[in-house]
Amino acid sequence: MRRLAIALTTTLSTVTLVLASAGTAAAYPPDPPGAATARQQLSELAVRAEGSMSGYDRDRFPHWSNRTGTCDTRETVLKRDGSGVSVGPDCYPDSGSWYSVYDQRWVSDPSEVHIDHVVPLAESWRSGTAGWSDAKREDFANDLSTQQLIAVSGTSNMAKSDDDPAAWQPSNTGYHCVYARGWINVKHVWGLSVDSAEKNALSGMLDDC
Structure with missing residues (x-):
């Protein structure tokens, strides 16, 4: 049994190393609820046609807000989602790399890293x-x-722009389940609606879980 335990430990360590080398961030956003809860939340979302873009302006969504010390929200996410990130006195990264789970790419220049609003601001405007x-x-x-x-x-x-999952989904199909669960949870927490095509697309993505 001891040999089996050692073998299993070694195997798990190897798997961990392979996954790490394949590309993962040091951290990600909070884990979304599981698929069963996501389906329940999806069923509870109001379904209605998207609203007008009349009056929309990104300035109506002030960001990035100050968080702690000199760090704003964008810098906080860069620190959270990056690997080997070090920052200067202004909280802007001096070094680090970021794994973009949407398209399975590593990015080493923080200026080329975008902080995505999973539910885009324009989409949220049309949803409530x-x-x-x-x-x-x-x-x-x-x-x-x-x-x-x-x-x-x-x-x-x-590439995503302000599209909902009926029009855009990550090219990394292995992330579709997590993406759908996160999208649904954000809309559920904030009381936003979905349109019928969006709901159908999300339901299909949950089938990948």
Whole structure:
């Protein structure tokens, strides 16, 4: 039994090393609820046609807010999601690398790392935030307590734009389950709606879990 335990430990260590070398960040946003809870949350979301973009402006979602010391929300996520990140007195990274789980790429230049709003600000406007105060929209745009913010490559973030999962999904299909669970949880926590095509796409992504 002792030999078996040693063998299992060695195997698990090897798997861990392989996964690490394949590419993972030091940390990610909080884990979203599991697939069963995600399906329940999805069923509870209001389904309605997307609202108008009338009056929308990113400035209506003040970001990035100060968090601790000299660090704002963007810098906080860069520190959280990066590997080997060191920062200067202004909290901006001097070194580090970031694994973009959307497209499975490592990015070493922090200026090329985007902090993605998983539920894009424009999408949220069409889903309910248009009726909020700017102060509440600021809380939403800087939300670190859910899966709303994640460091990804600029190319993947620009490809996504303000699309919902009916129009855009990460090219990394292995991340679809987590992406859908996070998207659903953010909308559930913040009381946002989904349209029918979006709901169907999310349900399909949960089938990958």
